[in-house]
Amino acid sequence: MVKRRRRKAPDKTTIFLNGRIVGNHPDGKSLASRLRERRRTNELSNQVNIYYNQKLNELHILTDKGRVRRPYIVVENGKSRLTPEILVRIKNNELNWNHLVKMGIIEYLDAQEEENSFVAISESELTPDHTHLEVDPSNIFGVVAGVLPYPEHNSSPRITMACAMAKQSLGIYATNFGARYDTRAYIMYYPQQPLVQTSIYRSLNLKEKAAGQNCVVALTSYHGYNMADAIVVNRSSIDRGLHRVAMFKTYETEERMYPGGQKDKIELPTPEVVGYRGEESYRYLAEDGIVMPESEVNGKDVLVGKTSPPRFLEEISVFGAVEEKKRESSLSLKSGEKGKVDSVMITEGPSGNRLVKVRVRSVKVPEIGDKLASRHGQKGVIGLLVPQEDMPFTKNAVVPDLVVNPHAIPSRMTAGHLLETLGGKAGALGGMLMDGTAFAGSTEEQFQEILKQNGFQENGEEILYDGLTGKQIKAKIFIGNVYYQRLHHLVSNKMHVRSRGPVQLLTHQPTEGRAREGGLRFGEMERDCLIGYGASMLIRERLLEESDKTVQLVCTDCGSIATHDYARNRDICPICQGENVEPVEISYAFKLLLDEIKSLYIFPRIILKDKG
């Protein structure tokens, strides 16, 4: 069928339905408002959006899927349709959200129809020109940013960073964590709900899945150990369980089937198995070959004993019978890790094979290098753990949990952090939760009032005493309660050293990456720097001695790589059969290059000379 394109009529509004022209109308603007009125009276679905483009004189009716829409309160003649009478009915549970949508009090706009709207943020600023009213001013934030306290007092990049970091915080990620076998999961020991919350935080009931703790934070320096975004932490607080988390890691293995009817078997391997790791490694396994819960596993201990059929078909032995030699293929803990076996689950895999999952738990106590962050994009790593007796204290014997450097504040303009400190302190003293909702939170004055009532300075500053000398510190120090999150960048999962270790099979060069106990790459630009400095011996050490040095035999006659004939105990050139062979120190990569050049049908020869 040939589709005929409808032409645009001049001076008439072109009507589009989901982007396709369907007709014309003399007055698109009034048609749009009439269509919208029909939507509000439920003659049209509330999922239909109407957008009038005055410039192009086009009317778009959108009914298709995939449009992001958000709710607004409808405004008529400068008055909100959500009247006090209706609010009363909502309070009496006569009406709910869906009723309001049906009644045309609340409607959803998509990105297109938004262009035709004029939205007031608060009811007080409504004018007859307004078409809609924001349901709540803090609605302009999404779920993640809505949880942050006082975002209107912070600079926008810090809000973005705070959002990113909140997603990395450790807490209670799911209330059914005990029944789950996530590859990696963290559970906080004593999570707390924040002292300063937001309305969105409450509506989401996030206190059930809290991810942080309220810490007493002093804003001062501590012997230089909190320079450049480091944080000094009270070791005694950590001993009492501050920011302590448990890490769960799930290991799994499957009894796989192989072509030819062979199958893996989960069992306790016997010494006859090829690749048997020694009795020691299997000491925690029960008779069924699976670890016993609560056993303390370490290093490369086996979690599930497994044997596999041989990789290649066995030769028929002298007696004519095929002797099955099994291969060891147990599942073991990753090297360098330790923990206790939390639980074991035996199920069936997606292809019907027996599947064993082992969850290992280990406690992660905060240590130097772990990352902490407040909800204002103020992140830092622990720089020092100080015993309580050495920490500064107030006249009421309050010892801070964290000491944050004041230099972190001015250049980043996170006034919200300070306001939260004040609010947290007021909340702790007053024994109540404070509200930090965007544009509508509790005010500084309210906090000051509470502080005053409790006999504290209203600006949040206090006189501290040096824990080391007992002398008064000659400065007023801002101290209060801030909700701090522990982020999942833990040093214990990242730290890595190598002085010697495995090399790659192909190149004889050191392996790469922490998991393979690898080295750090000394790259091209690093090499350039050493050349520029003239440090030839150091280049040689990095690129040869500490990397892929080999001694190869070279035939002095034909220049090819020679070999050692062990049977006759002599060096011989396999190309020219000559015996004039010299040992030469080269990089293994060069030997590999020669081999590859040979595969190009080019014959490289090495010409040997005495060192000059």
Next chain:
Amino acid sequence: MMKSTKQQSLKIPAYEAVGVVCAQSIGEPGTQMTMRTFHYAGVAEHVPTGLPRLIEIVDAKKEPKKAIIDIHLKSSYARSRGDAEKVAKELASVFVSDVADVEDDLESLTIKVLFNEKDGKSQGITFAMVKKALESFPGDVKIDETNVILKPASETKTKDADKDKKEKKLTARAVRKLTQKVRDTIVRGVRGIHKAVVIKGAEDYFVRAGGFNIVGASENLAVDPKRIYTNNIKEIERVYGIEAARNAIVREITDVMNMQKLYVDVRHIMLIADAMTYAGSVKSIGRHGLSGEKIGVLGRAAFEETIKHLINASAFSEEEKLIGVTENIIVGQTVPVGTGKIRLVMKHTKKR
């Protein structure tokens, strides 16, 4: 005896890796350039500066994207703006199409040149000048008061055989071609030089124009041929020679760096200019120039087009002398720079 003078202390020691230090010293500020160059807020870009220009210089492009020529004048013309402006007018090329409408009449197979009095006046072109420019036109030239009508000579005139045939076939297309030629005829000025402006320099007035025709410009008697400069390095090489080209490279790179307020020691830039010009012609840095002419096969193979170099080396049975740095690293030897080149001169001899 060696004296510890200032000059002595500034001498570069033997086997110092000057090339690498030079590359790093230009490369480091170069990374900052990438971020800033491309846009100059609010100002329309006339000449490429920054990284694009730097690449242009180092690649030894035949013609820069926007060629510019600075023409200094003999002292008698350079004293006042008015004098200099006169020379500028003489230099800037004006085409027939700038002052006249050129139309081809395919029916009568003629080309009409309709002189535009207004355009001509603004450029200081008279009808007589146009006439003169068109004198060399191959064919009849008919002139009335403001128009020139050109009747192209039929090409068949030279060849007497089958006259009619060719005349019919050729002319319509030939006239079209000729029309373009007429349009591009220069009424006044130097070919390849356009938009000349007078600029007040440190001591005198000089002419700055687009284009780079040094020889053409120096034919004008008011021009001091010793003081013409263009940003086209290849043209400088062609006219003034390789030493001048070297100096031009140094000047151009310095200008680019200084414009961004990046300051690199001239000696680094001089090293680049030397490397590009030492062989007697301007060579680019890169695959087609310097790096492509490294002595070692392995060094070239490690840079670009590995297989091509290996195959060629095998075809001509080349020998790798292991002179360069890269080659020695590949093989696993001490590199011959810095401390790696130090040898004991005296040999141990047995006691007699």
